[in-house]
Amino acid sequence: MIKFFLWFILAFSLHSCFDLIEEVNFNEDGSGTFSYQINLGKYKFTLDNIMRLDSIGKYKVPSIDDIRRDLIELQSKLNKIEGISGVKCHGDFDYFLFKINGSFRNVDALNKVYTEVYNFKRKDRVPLIEAYKYDGKTYVRTEREAKSNIFLKNAFLNENQFTEGKIMIVARFASEVVEASNHRTVISKNKKAILTKCSAADLMKQPSIINCEAKIK
Amino acid sequence: MKKLTLALVSLIAGLTLNAQNLMHQIPANSELVIQLGLDNLNQLYPTSKLFKLDMWKDAAKEMQTSSMETTGINFKKPAFLSVDFADTCSYFSFHFEIANSKQFYELIAKNRRDLESFRNYKNTNFTLVNLGRNQFLFIGNDYAVLTWAEMQKEFSDEKMDYFMEIYYEELRKYEYEYQQEDAIQGFLARERMVELLTNKGRSFDSTNCFQIFDETHEINVWFNQFFSQMSNFIYDREVLQLSRLFSILDAQAGFDFSMLKGKAEMEMRIEFSDEMGNEIQKMFQDRKLNQDFFKYIPEDRLFVQAMSINSGVYYHWVKRVFTESLGGTYLSKETMQDIMDLVSILLDEEAITNLVSGDFLFALNKIEKVEFEYKSNRYNDNFEMEEYTRTRTVEFPEFTMVLGIDNMRFFEKILSILIRENLVKEENGYFILPAGREFPSGVGIWIKEDRMIISNDFKMLNNLKLNTYYNSKETMAIKSVYSELHIHHLFDYLAQETTNYYDFVGFSFLKNTFKDLNFELSTDVNNKVRGHAQLEMMDTKTNAYVSLMNGLNEMFVKMELEKDKGKYEFYSSRLEALIKVYESIPEEKKSEEGDKLVQIVKEAIHSKESKDDPYILKSLIWKMEDAIRGDFNQLIDYEEK
Numbered sequence: 110m111i112k113f114f115l116w117f118i119l120a121f122s123l124h125s126c127f128d129l130i131e132e133v134n135f136n137e138d139g140s141g142t143f144s145y146q147i148n149l150g151k152y153k154f155t156l157d158n159i160m161r162l163d164s165i166g167k168y169k170v171p172s173i174d175d176i177r178r179d180l181i182e183l184q185s186k187l188n189k190i191e192g193i194s195g196v197k198c199h200g201d202f203d204y205f206l207f208k209i210n211g212s213f214r215n216v217d218a219l220n221k222v223y224t225e226v227y228n229f230k231r232k233d234r235v236p237l238i239e240a241y242k243y244d245g246k247t248y249v250r251t252e253r254e255a256k257s258n259i260f261l262k263n264a265f266l267n268e269n270q271f272t273e274g275k276i277m278i279v280a281r282f283a284s285e286v287v288e289a290s291n292h293r294t295v296i297s298k299n300k301k302a303i304l305t306k307c308s309a310a311d312l313m314k315q316p317s318i319i320n321c322e323a324k325i326k
Numbered sequence: 327m328k329k330l331t332l333a334l335v336s337l338i339a340g341l342t343l344n345a346q347n348l349m350h351q352i353p354a355n356s357e358l359v360i361q362l363g364l365d366n367l368n369q370l371y372p373t374s375k376l377f378k379l380d381m382w383k384d385a386a387k388e389m390q391t392s393s394m395e396t397t398g399i400n401f402k403k404p405a406f407l408s409v410d411f412a413d414t415c416s417y418f419s420f421h422f423e424i425a426n427s428k429q430f431y432e433l434i435a436k437n438r439r440d441l442e443s444f445r446n447y448k449n450t451n452f453t454l455v456n457l458g459r460n461q462f463l464f465i466g467n468d469y470a471v472l473t474w475a476e477m478q479k480e481f482s483d484e485k486m487d488y489f490m491e492i493y494y495e496e497l498r499k500y501e502y503e504y505q506q507e508d509a510i511q512g513f514l515a516r517e518r519m520v521e522l523l524t525n526k527g528r529s530f531d532s533t534n535c536f537q538i539f540d541e542t543h544e545i546n547v548w549f550n551q552f553f554s555q556m557s558n559f560i561y562d563r564e565v566l567q568l569s570r571l572f573s574i575l576d577a578q579a580g581f582d583f584s585m586l587k588g589k590a591e592m593e594m595r596i597e598f599s600d601e602m603g604n605e606i607q608k609m610f611q612d613r614k615l616n617q618d619f620f621k622y623i624p625e626d627r628l629f630v631q632a633m634s635i636n637s638g639v640y641y642h643w644v645k646r647v648f649t650e651s652l653g654g655t656y657l658s659k660e661t662m663q664d665i666m667d668l669v670s671i672l673l674d675e676e677a678i679t680n681l682v683s684g685d686f687l688f689a690l691n692k693i694e695k696v697e698f699e700y701k702s703n704r705y706n707d708n709f710e711m712e713e714y715t716r717t718r719t720v721e722f723p724e725f726t727m728v729l730g731i732d733n734m735r736f737f738e739k740i741l742s743i744l745i746r747e748n749l750v751k752e753e754n755g756y757f758i759l760p761a762g763r764e765f766p767s768g769v770g771i772w773i774k775e776d777r778m779i780i781s782n783d784f785k786m787l788n789n790l791k792l793n794t795y796y797n798s799k800e801t802m803a804i805k806s807v808y809s810e811l812h813i814h815h816l817f818d819y820l821a822q823e824t825t826n827y828y829d830f831v832g833f834s835f836l837k838n839t840f841k842d843l844n845f846e847l848s849t850d851v852n853n854k855v856r857g858h859a860q861l862e863m864m865d866t867k868t869n870a871y872v873s874l875m876n877g878l879n880e881m882f883v884k885m886e887l888e889k890d891k892g893k894y895e896f897y898s899s900r901l902e903a904l905i906k907v908y909e910s911i912p913e914e915k916k917s918e919e920g921d922k923l924v925q926i927v928k929e930a931i932h933s934k935e936s937k938d939d940p941y942i943l944k945s946l947i948w949k950m951e952d953a954i955r956g957d958f959n960q961l962i963d964y965e966e967k
Contacts, residue, residue, distance in 0.1 A: 153700055153718075154767075158761035158768045161751070165749070201701075205700070206701050277703075297707060302709035
């Protein structure tokens with residue numbers, strides 16, 4: 110999921126400052142709602158100017174219509190997943206704010222949503238990604254370790270360009286959280302939510318930085 | 327009429343003769359000499375008035391003098407500062423004449439109660455006064471020389487122990503090593519001056535640079551092989567490439583500054599070595615600025631650099647600069663020469679001459695500010711999300727560059743490659759380069775017949791196909807090189823932007839004192855480079871020297887004497903302006919925390935605490951700016967809380 114968004118940003122603007130917010134709410138029975146949001150609003154002025162172009166080098170600059178079509182296509186694909194309902198993919202082009210939200214029946218369906226978004230518009234589709242695990246007592250959020258440092262691999266990417274971007278990952282539960290394994294993860298005051306925060310640059314270098322296991326009462 | 331002419335001739339002759347009398351004391355190997363026309367300056371702003379300014383008041387009081395006339399210094403004759411960048415030390419000396427020895431000795435005695443003086447020091451007929459660890463004053467019958475020195479690092483490392491031994495007796499009174507090292511520098515300056523005063527060698531007025539400019543106005547500056555000698559100084563500070571670049575700029579130069587009503591003027595002449603002089607002469611020969619280029623830039627621009635040069639000769643010169651400055655650093659000079667020769671096979675001087683005309687203009691129009699809104703999110707303590715609107719300001723320089731071209735096909739081919747690779751897009755008759763972090767507006771390229779324009783002034787670019795241009799004022803510049811800096815505009819912008827009181831006072835001084843700076847450069851038939859600069863003052867009715875002194879005094883008062891009052895006025899006015907901005911924000915975009923902050927700020931502005939300690943207000947400025955941007959109480963930063 111996060112990788113999809115990152116490549117979306119790269120294809121869109123080559124470099125950027127952006128916020129990415131992932132929210133998952135679990136009910137007691139394991140069902141719940143999800144929301145993925147990418148916010149490029151801080152970069153609005155530059156993006157407006159980039160959108161005047163058709164392409165930048167080998168990267169095609171998507172038009173507003175292109176993005177709308179893609180969002181509709183993604184929405185349709187996600188709604189077809191068994192155990193998933195009410196998915197809406199929305200793009201606000203005044204603020205460059207993009208949202209995907211919907212409901213899931215269980216964590217397997219949620220993983221299918223994650224995998225579908227990851228594979229969207231990719232030629233080399235990957236099998237099911239187990240990004241989430243939830244059994245009512247334990248919640249696990251996993252991102253696969255990067256094969257190599259993206260900034261070393263791609264000379265045109267500069268780490269400093271991504272330090273402003275914030276990644277926020279929130280999970281909310283019906284019961285209280287006892288502990289969270291990642292030192293970056295904070296438990297809310299009412300103990301029913303956890304929040305993991307890092308910069309986009311950190312996540313791109315080492316996706317596993319957000320990995321977390323939370324024990325639930 | 328005859329009497330008046332005679333009086334004027336006598337005065338000018340007198341000034342010149344006087345200047346030359348003292349100039350005899352300055353050695354020919356000085357690299358930099360500054361002549362201060364004390365009499366001229368005193369006539370423009372008498373020291374009896376100048377010493378009443380707050381800036382000088384304390385110093386005058388300490389010196390127990392009301393004007394320079396009572397110091398014993400001869401104000402009718404100029405004073406000289408000379409600098410000699412030797413391989414061992416940089417030597418400094420300040421030479422001035424004495425009209426009344428008794429008054430002058432009294433002045434020294436009053437100011438140096440621990441006066442240590444040596445009459446007829448080393449049989450020089452001079453009295454030597456130690457004015458501190460590293461400064462010595464030689465007082466003769468009718469003039470005095472203040473001297474000091476700074477050792478070059480390499481020389482200091484090598485010889486310090488040796489000097490510690492030979493000056494052992496004199497150094498005993500200094501407790502710390504740094505004091506002893508300071509004192510040694512003074513001793514070296516002292517010994518050099520003794521040599522100069524007893525063995526009269528070739529004087530500075532026999533050098534070429536003095537000959538190329540011997541006019542006497544308020545201030546004169548002479549450079550005698552200054553740049554090449556500076557190369558030693560720079561080399562000592564381990565900037566090798568720059569040092570080598572300076573070493574090839576072997577030149578004599580003279581600068582003559584005149585303080586006039588509403589403006590200051592500078593005439594400059596530079597004489598390079600024969601080889602470089604010929605190159606520069608060829609570079610600028612028969613060249614005149616392309617006035618038509620000015621129609622692409624607005625009148626109220628911040629900075630302009632325009633030039634018209636022989637591009638082939640300039641290219642040759644640039645290659646030489648590269649060879650000299652980089653050769654011997656990363657690569658040997660021979661290898662660098664080989665590389666430059668290989669480059670010449672691909673692109674030689676003739677090709678460059680056929681490619682570009684040598685006409686060039688660069689302008690910084692303004693610093694563009696674009697403010698826009700965007701959505702952001704924040705979390706409360708239970709990690710419930712709230713969406714809110716924030717504002718962000720993007721600032722970037724708006725610039726225009728115009729390049730005269732002779733071979734349009736070459737540039738068209740380059741553009742066709744860029745188009746093929748989707749790196750530019752054609753729109754409104756020009757090509758757009760994508761926006762980037764440095765230029766979020768993107769950059770446009772317009773190319774037609776004899777010129778190429780690269781700019782992010784899209785208003786100008788869009789008007790080109792309509793043949794609509796700026797109302798360009800014809801510049802007076804007809805020379806080869808022309809620069810223009812709108813000091814008032816630039817520092818007005820910076821003064822509005824800063825939240826630092828001292829920066830604000832400094833920027834305000836510059837914007838309130840100076841208006842524009844123009845500079846022109848050309849060559850004459852004798853291969854001399856001639857330059858003319860004009861600094862226009864904001865006050866057009868007062869002499870530039872008077873405006874400058876009054877401006878400096880005002881800055882001194884704000885920075886020193888009334889700094890607390892000034893800080894309070896500055897920070898409170900900034901806050902009041904920010905409150906107005908906050909209050910103009912629509913209600914739905916305000917926050918409860920922001921409203922509370924405004925109340926706190928209003929109370930703080932009128933509180934006694936903030937008048938006593940205005941820095942309290944400074945921190946509130948940042949908070950108010952956050953509140954206006956919508957950043958106030960960023961709960962999203964929960965982790966840091």
